[in-house]
Structures are given as C-alpha cells and as structure tokens.
Amino acid sequence: RKEVEQDPGPFNVPEGATVAFNCTYSNSASQSFFWYRQDCRKEPKLLMSVYSSGNEDGRFTAQLNRASQYISLLIRDSKLSDSATYLCVVRAWEDSSYKLIFGSGTRLLVRP
Amino acid sequence: DAGVTQSPTHLIKTRGQHVTLRCSPISGHKSVSWYQQVLGQGPQFIFQYYEKEERGRGNFPDRFSARQFPNYSSELNVNALLLGDSALYLCASSLGGDNTEAFFGQGTRLTVV
DSSP states (O other): OOSEEEOOOOEEEETTOOEEEEEEEOOTTEEEEEEEEEOTTSOEEEEEEEOTTOEEETTEEEEEETTTTEEEEEEOSOOGGGOEEEEEEEEEEETTEEEEEEOOOEEEEEEO | OOOOEEEOSEEEEOTTOOEEEEEEOOTTOOEEEEEEEOTTSOOEEEEEEETTEEEEEOSOOTTEEEEEOTTSOEEEEEOSOOGGGOEEEEEEEESSTTOSSOEEOOOEEEEEO
C-alpha cells in the first residue's frame, strides 16, 4: 500500500464546475499536509498548506481529517488555467528525518 | 532573488555511465533534498542534506549518492546508470532541516538509453 494515495483521474470538467480531490495517508505520525500543483513537465509548486481547521484560499478549500487520515481539496469555479496535476503531500518523521511523501497526483482537465 | 536552480536541464546518458546533477538552493536556505519523479508518479525522496550532513535517505540503491558543499549547493551522483533511472530529478530547498516549506527547482530530465 502506498503511503499517500490519490485517485489518478483524469477529472475532465467544464469551466465553472466545482471539483473535489481526495487523498488518504497511512502514516499516523504525519505532521504537516500540503497540496502541490504540477504543470506538465514542470516542477511541483506549493498550492496551499492544509490545516486541521480547514483553510481557504480564494477558490480553493482544503480540509484535513486526522482521525480518518484523509485530506481533500475543493476547487470552485474551475478555470482553464487550473488544468494541472494536483499532488497530495504529507510531511512525516521517518528514519530520523522529516520527509515529504508525495501521492501520485490527480490530473485535472478543465475544458471550455 | 533567484529560486532553486538546477543544472543541466536535460541530459541523455547511456547505460552504465555515471551522471552528476547540480542544485543551488535559495539564498539563505541550508537544506537540500533530492527527489526522483518517473512519468505518471509523484516525486520519490532520495536524500536530504542539511548543514552539509546527510539527514535522510530514501529507498534507493547505493549507486545513488549526494553531497552538500559549504555554500549549501548540492550534487547528486548516480553510477552505473540503468534504463529505469530515466526520470525527472528534482531538488528542493528549505530553510531548516525539518522541511516545513520546500521549494523546488525546475528539475533535470535524465534519459538513459
């Protein structure tokens, strides 16, 4: 079982749609949680951190459920420019160091 | 300020050769981590260096090695290249050793033929 699991998609949605991505993690010692965005053949870029109380940044809302070890990302009013792969990331203490552990990513395609 | 810079951006090597990839972190950042990303997968942790010492190592064979220099730049070395080593190699820079916020370079795309 992968440490961080995501639905690979692709999610193909029209502009203006609301789309939600889910992610589960297996390491209960995970301490920090993030969503990164990765465009085709580019490096990952931090989209937002995820806090236990849930947090919002414009059209993006992230939620964390520590008890269920579940993270979500909601994108409202999708734009064409949101088309990318969204990587769920946890930061965990493993083997005497903090590591970022990535899911395989969920691909989003927003069509006109 | 410059972000994380990696060189080269693209590289083609043949099986059995070795390769050296380079990374310069953001100014003031003392931690550099290396990741391998194969097509269709998320980045996989290879190494972390902080203050010139190895802080963490992922599940990669001994053919992979790295080091960090006094100016906090880093090199990743891979010996005896295999076809399966073809991937995007990403360097991430963070201020401290605890990886609270990591910034990635554009990566080096390695193709082994």
